[in-house]
Amino acid sequence: MTHSRRKFLQYSAVMGASAFASPLAGLAMPWQQRKLGVALIGLGGYATNQLAPALQQTQNIELRGIVTGTPSKIPVWVEKYKIQDKNIYNYENFDKIVDNKDIDVVYIVLPNSMHAEYTIRAAKAGKHVICEKPMAVSVKEGQAMIDACKKANRQLAIGYRLHYDPFHLEMMRLTREKVFGKVKLVEASDGFRAGDPNQWRLKHALSGGGPLMDVGIYAIQGARYTVGEEPIYVTAQEFPKTEPEKFKDVEESLAWQLYFPGGAIANSFSTYTTGVNRLYAAAEGGWYEVNNAYGYRGQQGRTSKGPMEITPINQQAAHMDGVAKAILENRPNNVPGEEGLRDMKVIEGIYEAISSGKKVKLDLLK
Amino acid sequence: MTHSRRKFLQYSAVMGASAFASPLAGLAMPWQQRKLGVALIGLGGYATNQLAPALQQTQNIELRGIVTGTPSKIPVWVEKYKIQDKNIYNYENFDKIVDNKDIDVVYIVLPNSMHAEYTIRAAKAGKHVICEKPMAVSVKEGQAMIDACKKANRQLAIGYRLHYDPFHLEMMRLTREKVFGKVKLVEASDGFRAGDPNQWRLKHALSGGGPLMDVGIYAIQGARYTVGEEPIYVTAQEFPKTEPEKFKDVEESLAWQLYFPGGAIANSFSTYTTGVNRLYAAAEGGWYEVNNAYGYRGQQGRTSKGPMEITPINQQAAHMDGVAKAILENRPNNVPGEEGLRDMKVIEGIYEAISSGKKVKLDLLK
Numbered sequence: 001m002t003h004s005r006r007k008f009l010q011y012s013a014v015m016g017a018s019a020f021a022s023p024l025a026g027l028a029m030p031w032q033q034r035k036l037g038v039a040l041i042g043l044g045g046y047a048t049n050q051l052a053p054a055l056q057q058t059q060n061i062e063l064r065g066i067v068t069g070t071p072s073k074i075p076v077w078v079e080k081y082k083i084q085d086k087n088i089y090n091y092e093n094f095d096k097i098v099d100n101k102d103i104d105v106v107y108i109v110l111p112n113s114m115h116a117e118y119t120i121r122a123a124k125a126g127k128h129v130i131c132e133k134p135m136a137v138s139v140k141e142g143q144a145m146i147d148a149c150k151k152a153n154r155q156l157a158i159g160y161r162l163h164y165d166p167f168h169l170e171m172m173r174l175t176r177e178k179v180f181g182k183v184k185l186v187e188a189s190d191g192f193r194a195g196d197p198n199q200w201r202l203k204h205a206l207s208g209g210g211p212l213m214d215v216g217i218y219a220i221q222g223a224r225y226t227v228g229e230e231p232i233y234v235t236a237q238e239f240p241k242t243e244p245e246k247f248k249d250v251e252e253s254l255a256w257q258l259y260f261p262g263g264a265i266a267n268s269f270s271t272y273t274t275g276v277n278r279l280y281a282a283a284e285g286g287w288y289e290v291n292n293a294y295g296y297r298g299q300q301g302r303t304s305k306g307p308m309e310i311t312p313i314n315q316q317a318a319h320m321d322g323v324a325k326a327i328l329e330n331r332p333n334n335v336p337g338e339e340g341l342r343d344m345k346v347i348e349g350i351y352e353a354i355s356s357g358k359k360v361k362l363d364l365l366k
Numbered sequence: 367m368t369h370s371r372r373k374f375l376q377y378s379a380v381m382g383a384s385a386f387a388s389p390l391a392g393l394a395m396p397w398q399q400r401k402l403g404v405a406l407i408g409l410g411g412y413a414t415n416q417l418a419p420a421l422q423q424t425q426n427i428e429l430r431g432i433v434t435g436t437p438s439k440i441p442v443w444v445e446k447y448k449i450q451d452k453n454i455y456n457y458e459n460f461d462k463i464v465d466n467k468d469i470d471v472v473y474i475v476l477p478n479s480m481h482a483e484y485t486i487r488a489a490k491a492g493k494h495v496i497c498e499k500p501m502a503v504s505v506k507e508g509q510a511m512i513d514a515c516k517k518a519n520r521q522l523a524i525g526y527r528l529h530y531d532p533f534h535l536e537m538m539r540l541t542r543e544k545v546f547g548k549v550k551l552v553e554a555s556d557g558f559r560a561g562d563p564n565q566w567r568l569k570h571a572l573s574g575g576g577p578l579m580d581v582g583i584y585a586i587q588g589a590r591y592t593v594g595e596e597p598i599y600v601t602a603q604e605f606p607k608t609e610p611e612k613f614k615d616v617e618e619s620l621a622w623q624l625y626f627p628g629g630a631i632a633n634s635f636s637t638y639t640t641g642v643n644r645l646y647a648a649a650e651g652g653w654y655e656v657n658n659a660y661g662y663r664g665q666q667g668r669t670s671k672g673p674m675e676i677t678p679i680n681q682q683a684a685h686m687d688g689v690a691k692a693i694l695e696n697r698p699n700n701v702p703g704e705e706g707l708r709d710m711k712v713i714e715g716i717y718e719a720i721s722s723g724k725k726v727k728l729d730l731l732k
Contacts, residue, residue: 184640185619187555189633191648237601237725242629253551255633257621263608267555267621269633274550276648282557282640357723359603 039065137208181284210250216270405431503574547650576616
């Protein structure tokens with residue numbers, strides 16, 4: 001990849017490639033005249049350590065509000081990010097955000113089982129929504145979220161930051177342009193050691209499932225965009241628990257296989273027992289991969305021709321800027337609810353394949 | 367790894383570590399007084415391009431005989447390797463090798479379905495046997511081969527060259543010494559594009575199966591020695607054929623999962639559609655892997671701490687020298703028939719899991 005192409009990819013990930021196609025490129029566009037205001041709902045680790053810092057780097061969106069059930073967290077955020085009192089909500093008075101013109105977008109960073117409720121409440125309050133992955137704990141909930149945002153004429157975007165990461169954009173490009181020919185096999189795995197036995201991830205009522213819901217979804221995503229098709233059936237296997245008490249409520253480790261209409265296969269694994277983190281494609285004429293594929297940083301890309309020479313960016317900033325730009329330009333964003341719903345269909349298919357022991361047909365296009 | 371340790375590993379792979387443990391190290395040992403003579407049965411690509419050249423580098427064994435059904439091949443071998451007329455056989459007169467004192471070992475490089483017959487005939491002729499992988503096309507055949515060699519008081523070794531390859535020895539050491547803690551997950555895949563539609567590999571009567579038999583067996587091997595335990599059950603999936611005419615007789619692509627008693631899992635894939643070639647271990651405290659893992663050369667080893675600094679060796683020479691040394695010292699070799707039989711049990715388990723759609727128990731230790 002040439003240097004200029006790299007720079008283009010990095011910039012376009014943040015600003016959208018259309019700026020380059022426009023004869024007005026370089027001039028201030030109407031949407032550049034203002035930034036959107038976002039409120040973060042749920043001030044856990046991801047909001048605190050990733051999203052809020054990223055929002056200090058964004059061009060099209062800025063942190064203006066918080067929603068939290070823990071009053072003791074408020075002073076820190078007020079001091080650090082100059083959050084105004086009128087932009088601070090709790091879960092009871094959250095719906096009053098309908099009257100708050102500072103807040104255009106609500107970013108939902110709550111446990112999975114709360115995504116549907118708060119997406120629907122935010123849409124009813126007239127706000128655009130960015131919702132963390134998985135979008136919900138079921139296809140049914142996901143569809144209700146899409147419907148609610150459509151009815152409110154608001155955008156729904158899922159927290160798929162990797163659609164704005166230059167390593168993953170390069171994987172997509174290599175597939176799309178068939179640089180190494182047609183993809184035949186994807187190996188995609190994502191797992192980590194879940195330490196704290198009391199974390200919400202391990203409670204099914206909050207998480208909706210185990211590592212599949214939490215990080216396996218990245219391997220599903222990766223397989224789908226690296227094959228460049230939608231899978232038509234899935235097989236899956238859950239493995240015996242080595243820590244049955246800790247993982248009594250959710251699966252500990254599982255594998256699954258996606259079969260695609262063009263004959264490509266994806267073989268995947270996800271676990272709460274150990275770190276594994278890879279997206280690999282074997283194509284007719286070579287291979288390409290990202291290791292530490294799904295992390296917030298530290299991606300390492302290689303192809304059968306050599307390393308990917310890509311400069312990392314802030315994924316969260318690029319993602320939120322990209323979504324905000326779409327909202328400002330009044331066009332669909334790159335990671336809409338429909339994209340999240342396709343992963344939910346695969347996840348439900350995997351759980352069904354595990355419980356039935358049979359292959360399960362998928363129809364992600366309907 | 368230090369330089370001296372590397373050198374030690376390389377040398378010990380060829381000569382056996384015991385030379386260093388002995389107070390006589392460096393002096394001529396009794397077994398060094400002579401080389402064994404080997405006859406290659408089956409002068410296909412592997413014998414021609416790998417084994418015969420490797421036998422020019424061996425210390426304990428040398429090429430003295432050939433067995434071929436194609437008389438036109440003989441003059442080339444006679445000229446290139448100075449094979450004496452009395453050491454040349456065909457498949458009809460092969461059993462007369464019993465009277466040939468030049469030949470101590472027969473190396474069987476025939477299609478899989480002929481391994482059992484020629485191993486048993488060679489044992490009856492009083493010869494030690496090295497048999498290519500897979501050792502046979504069934505557990506039953508494999509057991510008969512072991513029994514025949516035992517009855518004849520001859521050694522049986524399987525062509526598992528990677529047990530003598532320094533990258534794979536390093537994978538085994540990292541597991542054995544728990545350098546990164548206990549292994550939790552192995553990903554092992556081996557596949558290539560089978561070009562010629564008329565090759566024997568695609569004929570079930572000769573091969574006994576598809577990519578699983580031919581190269582998937584390396585992924586089984588790799589998973590077993592990288593976990594350092596024997597699997598207790600297997601699940602497996604065959605995928606629809608993209609070239610059903612070409613692969614009408616054998617599977618085209620398949621995946622399988624091995625579950626180990628300590629809780630480790632191996633997720634594997636094998637195919638005749640595309641190149642994939644990897645052995646990866648995720649352990650409690652880090653990861654280690656070999657890419658281009660199962661090739662004759664070109665291994666690339668890495669751990670979560672950095673690259674494996676290992677100088678490649680000639681795998682085939684190390685393998686044959688190692689087996690020959692065990693024979694000369696009258697002790698068991700490192701890759702005996704029993705090791706081959708364990709892989710045959712896994713292979714039969716995989717095919718059974720595919721046809722039944724259920725998990726299949728394995729007992730490799732009985």
